[in-house]
Amino acid sequence: MSTLEQLGRVLAGLDVKTMPDALRQKLRLHVADVVGAWVAATATAEGKALLGFRAATARSLGDHVMINCALARLSEVDDIHLAAMITPGAIVVPAALTISASLPPLEADELAAAIVAGYEVMIRLGLAIDGPTALYRGIWPTYIGAPLGVAAVAARLFKLDATQTAHALASALTLSAPGVGHHNAATTTRWFAIGHAARGGLVAAQGAQMRFTADLDLLDGPFFKNVYGITPKLSAFTDELDQPSSVAQLSFKPWCAARQTMPAVQALKDIIASGVEPDRMTEIHVAVLPPHLKMIDHGVVSGDRASFLTSLTYQMAAAALAPTALDDLSQTKLGLTPPLHAFMDCITLNADVGLLADYPAQWTARVTVVTSAGNHERIVSQVPGDPADTFDGATVTSKFIRFAAPVVGERDAIVLLGQALGVLADTRHCATILQRIGAAA
Secondary structure (H helix, E strand, O other): OOHHHHHHHHHHOOOHHHOOHHHHHHHHHHHHHHHHHHHHHOOOHHHHHHHHHHHHHOOOHHHHHHHHHHHHHHOOOOOEEOOOOEOOHHHHHHHHHHHHHOOOOOOOOHHHHHHHHHHHHHHHHHHHOOHHHHHOOOOOHHHHHHHHHHHHHHHHHOOOOHHHHHHHHHHHHHOOOOOOOOOEOEOOOHHHHHHHHHHHHHHHHHHHHOOOOOOOOOOOOOHHHHHHOOOOOOHHHHOOOOOOOHHHHOEOOOOOOOHHHHHHHHHHHHHHHOOOOHHHEEEEEEEEOHHHHHHHOOOOOOOOHHHHHHOHHHHHHHHHHOHHHHHOOOOOOOOOOHHHHHHHHOEEEEEOHHHHOOOOOOOOEEEEEEEOOEEEEEEEOOOOOOHHHOOOHHHHHHHHHHHHHHHHOHHHHHHHHHHHHHOOOOOOHHHHHHHHHHHHO
C-alpha cells in the first residue's frame, strides 16, 4: 500500500470522538484564532485588493475558497508549526468553513474531522520535506502544501471513500508548486497565488469525487526528488497516523510579524519589562539562528509591508518605542521617524550556530543590551503562543478582539468570536461567519 493510500484510508475513517478534551479545546481555539486573523486581514491594502478581485470575478465555491484562504494567510497573525515551517490554519480553517457552508448540515464532529485532516497532512508534508530547509531554498512549504491540505478537508466533507481520498491527495500534489518569488509591495501576487493553491485542493477533491484518478506513488516514487530535489521522509506521513496530534504542536502568533523575528523581540521586551528603559540602550547585539539571518537582517521600505514584517531591527524598534505597532497588520501606523531609525541603527545581528541545538522545533535568539550602567542579556526559545506557553481561552479572546474589533466593531467582534468558538459544535455558524466577514469587507 502506497503512502497516499495509507493516508487516504486513515483520513476517510478519521474519528475525532476519541480526541482528548485538551486537544479538542486547542483545536477549537485555533479555529477561532484563524477566524480573527481572517477578519483582520480584510482591512489591509492587500486584503481589499483580494476582495475587489472576488467582487469582480467570483462565480464558484472555489473562487470563495481562494479568497478566504488568501485573506487569512496574508494576516501574518495565523498559526504556525515551527518544525514543519508550515502555516496550516490559514489554509485549512477558511477552506473548511467555506466548503461546509455550501453543504447540507453536517453530522456531529464532521467539521472537526475535516479540519484535523487538513492540519495533519499539511504539517506532515512540511516535516517530510524538511520545511525549514526547503524554505531557504526558495520552496514555500505552505504554498506547496496548500492543495494537499484543502484536498484532505474537502475529501472528508464530501465523504469520499479511502480510495477516492487517496486520489484526491495525489491529484492535489500534481497541482502543487514550490514558490512564488519575492514580495512586491501591496500589489504582490503572493496571496493571490496561495489562494489559487488552496482552490487547487478543492478541485482535486471534486475530481476524485467524479472518479478521476492520479498517480498514487507520487510520494514513494522519484517524483519529488526529480522535480524538487527533495526525497520526502515517508515516515513523517505514517508515524502514529491513527492517532493524529499535530494540532498539539502548533504555535499561535502573539502579534503581527514574521515568526522568525519574534524570539529576539520577546527577549528585548523582557529586558524592558525588567526595568531597562529604551532610551538608556546604547547598543543591542542580537544572535539569531543562521538559517534566519538573511531573511530578517535588513531595513524597511515605505509601502512594502513585507519588509516591515520581516525586518528584525524594525520589529525590535517598534517593540521598544511603540509596542502597539506590533498589532498593526498594515505596518503603517508607526512612522519612520528619526528616533525609530536611530534605534534600528544601534542593533547589530549575527548568526550563532550554538543556537541550533533545538532547531527547528524551537527557534532561539539571544539579545544583549548595552547601557552605561551595564549589560543585560536574555535568551528566548519560546514566545507566548508556542506549545510550552500556549494560549488559553482568555488569551485567544483578547487577541481576537484586539485584531477584529478595529474592523467590525467590538460588539460584532464578540458575537463573531462566539460563533467561531462554537462552530465545531454547530456548523450552522459557518454560513453566519462567512456572512459577517463579507459584510465587514
